[in-house]
Amino acid sequence: MNSARMAASLAFGLVVCGSPIRAGDWQGLVEACHLARETPNRFRIEDCVARLIGLEPVRPAFKSISPGSGLGLGLGLMRHVYSGRVERELSGSAIVSLRRFVFVESRYSLFFPGIGQWDPVTATLKDKVALSVFASRMELRRQDFYGVGPDTTRAGRALYGHRQDNFGVEINYPLTGWLVAGGTVQALRPRIGGVSDPTVAQARMVYSESGAPGILAQPLFMDYEAYLRVRTPSEPPFNQALSARYAIYRDLDSGRYSFRRLTLGASREFNFLLPMKEEPFSRSGLENSLCQPQRATPYCSIGELTVSGRASLSDHGARNRVPFYLQETLGGTDLYGRDTLRGFADYRYRGPNLVLLQAEARHSVWGPLGVMGFYDLGKVALRRSDLGFAHLRHDIGLGVYFSAANRPILRVYVAFGGEAARPGAKLANAF
Amino acid sequence: MPDIKHLAVLMMENRSFDHMLGFVRSEDYPIDGLAGNEANRDEDGEPSKVNDGARYSGDLRVDPGHSFGHVKLQIYGTTEVQPGQQPDMSGFVKSYQRVTGSPAKAKRIMNCFKPDKLPILTTLARQFAVCDRWFCAVPGPTFPNRIYAHAGTSLGRLDMSPDFLRRYRTIYEVLREQRVSSTIYYHDQTLTMSLPSLVQNQAQFFGNINQFVQDCRNDQLPAYCFIEPRYNRQDIDGDYFPANDQHPDHDVAEGEKLIKQVYLALRSNPRVWESSLLVILYDQHGGIYDHVPPPTCVAPDSLACQQPSFDFTRLGVRVPAVLVSPYIEAGTISRAQYDHTSLLATAMKLFTSAWPSQTLGQRAAAANTFDAVCTRSTARTDVPDFVRRAAGAGRARAAGGPS
Numbered sequence: 001m002n003s004a005r006m007a008a009s010l011a012f013g014l015v016v017c018g019s020p021i022r023a024g025d026w027q028g029l030v031e032a033c034h035l036a037r038e039t040p041n042r043f044r045i046e047d048c049v050a051r052l053i054g055l056e057p058v059r060p061a062f063k064s065i066s067p068g069s070g071l072g073l074g075l076g077l078m079r080h081v082y083s084g085r086v087e088r089e090l091s092g093s094a095i096v097s098l099r100r101f102v103f104v105e106s107r108y109s110l111f112f113p114g115i116g117q118w119d120p121v122t123a124t125l126k127d128k129v130a131l132s133v134f135a136s137r138m139e140l141r142r143q144d145f146y147g148v149g150p151d152t153t154r155a156g157r158a159l160y161g162h163r164q165d166n167f168g169v170e171i172n173y174p175l176t177g178w179l180v181a182g183g184t185v186q187a188l189r190p191r192i193g194g195v196s197d198p199t200v201a202q203a204r205m206v207y208s209e210s211g212a213p214g215i216l217a218q219p220l221f222m223d224y225e226a227y228l229r230v231r232t233p234s235e236p237p238f239n240q241a242l243s244a245r246y247a248i249y250r251d252l253d254s255g256r257y258s259f260r261r262l263t264l265g266a267s268r269e270f271n272f273l274l275p276m277k278e279e280p281f282s283r284s285g286l287e288n289s290l291c292q293p294q295r296a297t298p299y300c301s302i303g304e305l306t307v308s309g310r311a312s313l314s315d316h317g318a319r320n321r322v323p324f325y326l327q328e329t330l331g332g333t334d335l336y337g338r339d340t341l342r343g344f345a346d347y348r349y350r351g352p353n354l355v356l357l358q359a360e361a362r363h364s365v366w367g368p369l370g371v372m373g374f375y376d377l378g379k380v381a382l383r384r385s386d387l388g389f390a391h392l393r394h395d396i397g398l399g400v401y402f403s404a405a406n407r408p409i410l411r412v413y414v415a416f417g418g419e420a421a422r423p424g425a426k427l428a429n430a431f
Numbered sequence: 432m433p434d435i436k437h438l439a440v441l442m443m444e445n446r447s448f449d450h451m452l453g454f455v456r457s458e459d460y461p462i463d464g465l466a467g468n469e470a471n472r473d474e475d476g477e478p479s480k481v482n483d484g485a486r487y488s489g490d491l492r493v494d495p496g497h498s499f500g501h502v503k504l505q506i507y508g509t510t511e512v513q514p515g516q517q518p519d520m521s522g523f524v525k526s527y528q529r530v531t532g533s534p535a536k537a538k539r540i541m542n543c544f545k546p547d548k549l550p551i552l553t554t555l556a557r558q559f560a561v562c563d564r565w566f567c568a569v570p571g572p573t574f575p576n577r578i579y580a581h582a583g584t585s586l587g588r589l590d591m592s593p594d595f596l597r598r599y600r601t602i603y604e605v606l607r608e609q610r611v612s613s614t615i616y617y618h619d620q621t622l623t624m625s626l627p628s629l630v631q632n633q634a635q636f637f638g639n640i641n642q643f644v645q646d647c648r649n650d651q652l653p654a655y656c657f658i659e660p661r662y663n664r665q666d667i668d669g670d671y672f673p674a675n676d677q678h679p680d681h682d683v684a685e686g687e688k689l690i691k692q693v694y695l696a697l698r699s700n701p702r703v704w705e706s707s708l709l710v711i712l713y714d715q716h717g718g719i720y721d722h723v724p725p726p727t728c729v730a731p732d733s734l735a736c737q738q739p740s741f742d743f744t745r746l747g748v749r750v751p752a753v754l755v756s757p758y759i760e761a762g763t764i765s766r767a768q769y770d771h772t773s774l775l776a777t778a779m780k781l782f783t784s785a786w787p788s789q790t791l792g793q794r795a796a797a798a799n800t801f802d803a804v805c806t807r808s809t810a811r812t813d814v815p816d817f818v819r820r821a822a823g824a825g826r827a828r829a830a831g832g833p834s
Contacts, residue, residue, distance in 0.1 A: 027530055031498060032591065039738040046592035080664075082488030082680045087673065111671050120687035121550050121817050130671040172669040180670055229668070233641040235618075236667055280635055281610040292634035295646065296612035296653035301634060367631040404624040405617065405637040 025056045056080070061093045065103040066140050067333050067346035072097035077106070085118055087111040087128070105136035114174060126235040127180075130172040134186075139163045142195050144347045145203045147211055148324055150379050150391065152349060154419065160203035160215070161193040162325055168223070177234030183226040188249075190218045190325055214323025219253035221326075237407075239269040249326065257323045259316035259352070267308035273299040292364055303363035313384050314352035328354035330378050330393065332422070341376045342424055343395025343417020351380025353387050362401060362408065372401050372411060393417070397424075433758040433805050436706035438778055441658040441693050442580060443686055444573065444678035445497065445717025448749040452561060453722075454483045455546045455553055462764050463563040469722045471524040471541060473534045479524050481720065485542040491679035493531045495540060495718025499589045499739050501526050502570040505718065506725060506748065518724035518745075526718060541720050544683075550817050551687040555694065555711065556753045558815040560763035560804045565752035566725050567715040568771040568794075570745060576714045577622055579731075580771040581657070583791035587734030589741060595625045602655065602775045603636055604628055605790055609783040612653035616643040618661035618675070640692075647696040647703050655778045660689055679717055691817070694755060698814075705810040708802070709755040710774065716748035723749045726768065731792030743794075746770050754801060757810035765804050772798040 029051040036044035053060060061076030074095035081088045092106035109132040117123040140162040146152040168186025175181055192215055194202045209216050227245035231238045243265040251257040273294065276283070280293035280300075291300035312328045330340045331348025340356055341348070356378035364370040377394035381387045399413025411426045449465050456464030470478040495501075504510050508521035528537035546553040568579035574593065575585040582599040601623075603613045615623050616638045623629050629636045638646070646652045660676035677686035690711055698704045725746040735742040752769065772795040780786040780800050789796045 025494065027496070028494070028498070031500070035590075035738065043588060043590045043592040043594060046594050047590045050591070050593060081492065082682060084487050084489060085682055085684055087488075087682065111673065120684040120691065123684075123688055126675075126688070127670050127672045130666075130669060170669070172671065174670065182669060229670075231670070233644075235640065235672060236665055236670075237639055237641070238667070279610065281607065288632070288635075294634055295614045295636075295638050295642065295651070297646065297649070297651040364634065367633065403633065404630060405615070405621060406633050406639075 025051075025054075029055055057090075061095055063093065063095050063103065064337075065095060065097050065101045065138065066143070066335055068099070068142055068144070069101035069140065070098035072101065072103065085113055099141060101141055102139040103136070104138075105134065107132050107134040109133075125174050125177055127174045129174070130170075132170050133168075134170070135165075135167045137163070137165045142197070142200075144345065145207070145212065145324070146348060146350065147207065148213070148327060148350050148352075148380075149382050150349060150351065150386075150393075154345070154348075156206070158201040158203040158206040159195040159197070161195050163191040163193070164325075165189040178230055178232050180229045180231065181227070182229075184223065185225075186223045188221040188223055190214075190221075190323075192218055192325060212324045213321035214257055214325060217253075218323070218325075219251045219257055221257075222250045222252060224248045224250075240267065242266050251320075256320055257326075258320055259314050259322045259326075261312060261314045263310065263312045265308070265310045267306065270305045270307075272302045272305065274302060276300045289364075289366060301364075303361055305359060305361045307357075307359045309357045310354070311356075311387070312354040313387070315384070316352065322352035324350060327352050328380060330354060330356060330380055332424075339376075339424075339426070341378055341393055341395050341417060342374065342397055342413070343376070343415035343422055344393065344419060345422070348419075349380045349393065351382055353381040353384050355379060355381075355387050355389075355392075364403070368402050368404060370401050370403060370408075372399050372413065373397065374413070374415075376415075376417075399424075432802070433756075433808060433810070434706060435708045435756070435758070435781055435802065435805065437652050437654060437656070437697075437703060438708050438710070438774075438781060439652070439656050439658065439693070439697065440580070440710045440712060440774055441660075441690065442577070443660055443690075443711070443713045444662070444676040444681075445715060445719070446677055446679075446683075446713050446751065447716035447719040447721040448563065448565075448723070448751050449481065449721045450485065450543045450716075450719045451549060451552060451713075451751040452556060452563075453481065453543045455556060455561075460557065460762065460764075462561055463723060463766075465543065465722065469541075469720075471521055471720065473524045473528050473537055475534065477534065479538040479541045481541045481543055483543055483545040485544045485548070487548070487683045488680045490539045490542050491719075493527075493536065494679055495527050496530045497572050497715060497718040498591075499571040499736075499741060501530075501718060502747065504529075506570065520720075520722050520724055523718070523720040530718075540718065543720075549683070549687060551691045551694075552711065552751065552753060554815045554817045555690070555755050556751075558761045559756065559759045560754040560765055562752040562754065562765045562767070562769055562801065562804075563749075564723075564766055565712070565750055565769040565773075567713070567747035567750050569715075569743065570725065570741075570747040571715070573714050574622055576747065576771060579794075580714070580774055581623060581626075583772050583775050583795040584731035584734070585743075586732075587736050587743075589736045589739065593622060593625060595622060596627060598628070599626055600791065601626060601628065602778055602791065605779065605785075606655055606782060607632075609785065611655065611782045613655040613657075613778075614638050614643075614646075614653045615657045615659065616640055617659040619663055619665055621659045644692070644696045644699075648699050650700050650702050652703055652707075654782050658693060660686065677713075679719075697755075705757055707756060708758075708805060710801075711751070711753040711755065712771075712774075713750035713752075714771075716750055721749045725749065728770065729794050729797045731772070731794035754804050756805055757812075758805035758807040759811075760806060761811075761813075763804060763806075765801065767799045767801070769799055769801060770794070773801055776800045777802055 033048040036048040057079035072095035077092040111128040170184040172182040225247040229243040231241040245263045329347045331344035332346030360374040377392040395417030397415035453465035470480040504522040506518035527540040665672040674681040675685035675689040730743040775795040776798040777800040
C-alpha cells in the first residue's frame with residue numbers, strides 16, 4: 001500500500017472513529033456561526049472561528065512536521081471520554097505540508113489516578129497515570145545531511161528522503177509530586193530513499209555506508225526505553241527538571257545497527273529579583289519597566305534566565321554502528337522540534353553522541369513585549385570519549401518576545417553561529 | 432468586624448447549586464436545596480425527577496447547552512417567552528434533549544451529587560458558610576459571566592469570543608488606583624490574558640498556581656486574588672495534568688482536589704488564614720438543573736444585546752457559593768441575594784475608601800456584599816474533618832474540634 005493510500009485510509013479511519021460528532025460541540029458551532037452570518041460582528045465571527053478550531057472530535061489541524069517541511073495542514077481527531085475517574089482518549093492527526101511532507105498519527109490513551117490517588121480527600125498528586133498505544137507514519141521528503149561527526153562542512157550537504165513507521169506502547173507514571181517514571185516499547189521501521197529533484201546532491205550517491213551508516217539498508221528496530229524525571233514544583237509551569245533516559249535499540253534483521261543510548265537532561269529557570277523599597281504604586285513607570293514588580297511581593301524582577309543542558313551517549317559495541325537517521329543532530333531544530341544550535345542550519349552536525357548547553361535571558365520592556373538573548377553551545381562526537389567541553393560550536397542570538405499573563409507566546413529572533421545569520425520564530429502555547 | 436486583609440476567589444466551571452449541594456439539605460441544615468421530588472418533563476411530557484446518582488464524569492458526555500437561548504428554554508420551559516412570564520425552571524430536560532437527541536440521556540441533567548461524593552466542597556459548606564441565593568451574573572455562557580466577575584459588565588455581549596481587547600475597566604485597576612494589590616492566579620489560561628490594561632502590567636497582575644501556594648506560605652498574598660482552574664488537560668513531556676475546573680464532562684474529583692489545595696494553601700500560614708475570606712464559586716450553571724428561578728436585577732449599564740435580544744435585567748441560574756473564613760461560624764447559611772458583581776462590591780467595600788461606587792457599573796453598585804457573613808470577632812481554631820483525614824491516621828486532632 002503506497003503512502004498516499006495509507007494516509008487516506010488512516011484519515012478516513014480517524015473520521016469514522018470520530019462519528020457521531022458530539023452533538024453539543026457541533027450544535028454550539030452551528031448556532032454560533034448561524035448567529036455570525038445573520039448579524040455579523042467581530043465577536044460573533046471570532047466565536048464561530050474559535051469553535052471551529054476547537055471542534056470535537058474532528059477539527060482542523062496545523063503543525064510543522066519537521067525542519068524544512070513548511071506549515072502542515074490537515075485534520076485532527078480528539079475524542080476524550082470520561083468515565084468516573086478514568087479518562088479514555090482517541091486522538092490523531094493527518095497532516096500534509098506545503099512541501100508534501102506527510103504525518104499521520106493515531107493514539108489511544110488511558111488516564112487514571114495512580115495507586116493511593118483515587119480519593120480526592122487523600123490524593124496528593126496533580127497528574128494522572130498515562131498509558132498509550134500509538135502508531136504513526138512520517139514521510140519527510142527532503143532532509144539535509146552533511147555527513148556524521150563534528151567536522152563536517154556545508155559543502156558536503158546532500159539530501160535524503162526519510163519515511164518511518166512507529167508502533168508502540170508507552171506509560172508515564174507519577175510516583176510523587178516531583179518524580180515521574182515511564183517507559184516506551186516500540187517498533188520502528190525506517191526507510192531512507194532519494195529525493196525527487198535531480199538538481200540536488202543525493203545522500204545515497206554522495207555517501208557510502210562508512211560515511212552514512214545505515215544508508216543502504218534499514219532494518220526493523222525494537223526500541224525499549226525507560227526514564228526517570230524529576231520536576232519541580234509539582235504542577236506546571238515547572239522551573240526545574242532533571243531527566244535520565246535509557247534506550248535499547250535492537251536491529252531485528254542483522255543486528256549490525258543495535259545500540260544503546262543514555263540521555264541526561266537538566267533545565268532550570270531563574271528569576272532575578274531585587275528587593276523593592278517602595279510599593280509599585282509609588283514608583284515611576286520607568287522604574288517599574290526596568291524592574292517589574294512581582295504581584296504583592298516586596299520584589300521586582302529584572303529578568304529571567306533559563307539554562308538547560310543535554311548529553312546523549314551511545315554505546316554500539318565494536319562491530320556495530322548507530323545508523324545516521326537515529327543519530328543526534330545539532331543545528332536549528334531537530335526532528336523532535338527541539339531548538340539546538342539556533343545559529344546553524346537544521347541537522348548541521350550529526351553524531352551518535354552529543355552535548356548541548358543553552359541559556360536564554362528575557363527582560364520585559366513594556367507590557368507584552370520583551371527582549372531576549374540566547375547562547376547555545378554544543379558538539380557531536382563519534383566516540384563517547386571525544387565528548388567534552390573542547391571545540392564546542394556556539395552561537396548567539398537576539399530577539400523579541402511577546403507574552404500574555406507572564407507566559408511567552410511568541411519569540412522572534414536572529415541567531416549568529418559562524419555561518420550565515422539565521423532568523424527564527426517559535427510559538428509557545430499560551431492557550 | 433474582623434480585619435479581612437485577603438479576599439480570595441476560586442471560580443470553578445459550569446455546575447448548578449442543586450447539582451452540587453442540593454442534597455446536602457437536611458432538617459438540621461435547611462439550605463434551599465432539594466426535597467427529592469423536583470422534576471422536569473421532556474419533549475414528550477415524560478417526567479424526570481432529581482436523583483443523587485451523579486458521577487464524577489460520564490453523565491454529561493454531551494455538553495449541556497448554556498447559551499442564552501438554551502438558558503431561556505431551561506428557566507421558562509419554552510423559547511417563546513411571553514411578556515410578564517415568570518421563570519418556572521421547567522425546561523432543563525427539554526433543553527438537554529435538544530442537544531443529545533435522546534430522552535434517556537436527557538434525564539441525566541437531573542443527576543445531582545450525594546454529599547459524600549463531594550467531601551471537600553460539602554465539608555467546607557457545612558463547616559463555614561453557604562450562600563443559597565448566589566446567581567450567576569448572566570443567563571448565558573462562561574465568558575460573559577466571567578467578565579462580569581472582573582468588570583461588572585460584559586458591555587452588551589453574550590458570545591463566547593475570547594476577544595476582550597475592548598477597554599474594560601476591571602476591579603484590578605480600581606484597586607490599583609487605591610494602591611491595593613491584586614493578582615489573577617491561573618493554571619493554563621485566563622480570559623483576562625486579553626485585557627489590555629492588565630497585560631500592560633502583567634508581572635504585577637498575574638501569577639501561576641504554584642506562586643499562589645508560595646505567596647500564601649510567605650505571607651505575600653495580595654489583598655484581592657482571583658484563582659482560575661485548569662480548563663484543559665496539559666500534556667507536558669508525557670506528564671498528564673487533567674482539567675480541574677469541573678466543567679462537564681471533566682473529572683469532578685480533580686476539582687475537589689483543587690478546592691482542597693487552595694484551602695490548605697491559605698491555612699498553611701496562620702497569619703494569612705486569620706485574615707482571609709475565601710469564596711468558592713462557579714461561573715454559571717452549565718445547563719444543569721436548579722429549582723430556584725433567577726430574579727430580576729439592575730442592568731450594569733445601558734448596553735443591551737441586540738441578537739439575541741437581552742437587556743441584562745435578569746440574573747442567571749443559581750450556582751454553588753461557599754464562603755470560608757475563620758470568622759464564619761460553622762453551619763452559616765446566607766440567604767441574601769448575590770451575583771458575581773457581589774465580588775467587586777465586597778472587594779471595593781473591604782479595600783477601598785470609595786464605596787459605594789458606580790465605578791464598575793450600576794449592578795455592582797447595587798449588589799449585596801457578603802462580608803457580613805463573617806460574624807465572629809475572633810478566629811476559629813478548629814480544622815474541618817476532611818483535613819484530619821487527609822493528614823492520615825495517627826496525627827493529633829487539632830485543638831477545639833469542629834464547632
